[in-house]
Amino acid sequence: MNGLMAGADWPLMARHLTTFLPNLGRVAAGVEQAVARNTARYNHGGTMNVCFVGGPLAGVVLRTTEDWAGGWFTTEGANSWSLYVPVHREASNGTVLAEERTTAPRAR
Numbered sequence: 001m002n003g004l005m006a007g008a009d010w011p012l013m014a015r016h017l018t019t020f021l022p023n024l025g026r027v028a029a030g031v032e033q034a035v036a037r038n039t040a041r042y043n044h045g046g047t048m049n050v051c052f053v054g055g056p057l058a059g060v061v062l063r064t065t066e067d068w069a070g071g072w073f074t075t076e077g078a079n080s081w082s083l084y085v086p087v088h089r090e091a092s093n094g095t096v097l098a099e100e101r102t103t104a105p106r107a108r
Contacts (some may be wrong), residue, residue, distance in 0.1 A: 050062040
């Protein structure tokens with residue numbers, strides 16, 4: 001403590017701290033309330049709806065409980081795989097739009 005008070009500017013630093021510290025609790029409470037509001041706003045029951053756009057899965061909706069990052073898909077009888085990637089996420093209702101990015105031959 002003596003080291004902090006040795007400088008000539010310690011009264012100014014102390015004055016800043018007495019202004020800052022009481023406000024810190026109010027700021028922390030505000031952040032906590034904002035996080036709670038956003039959590040309630042974006043909580044969609046832990047499920048996501050992946051809506052496929054284009055390619056062989058156009059119009060299909062995949063329901064999942066995990067954060068969907070894309071993947072390779074094929075349909076029965078198809079001779080190729082399609083890589084679908086997320087292009088838009090709507091956090092408020094858990095919807096992901098996925099479009100076909102590329103295809104690869106399917107080995108039989």
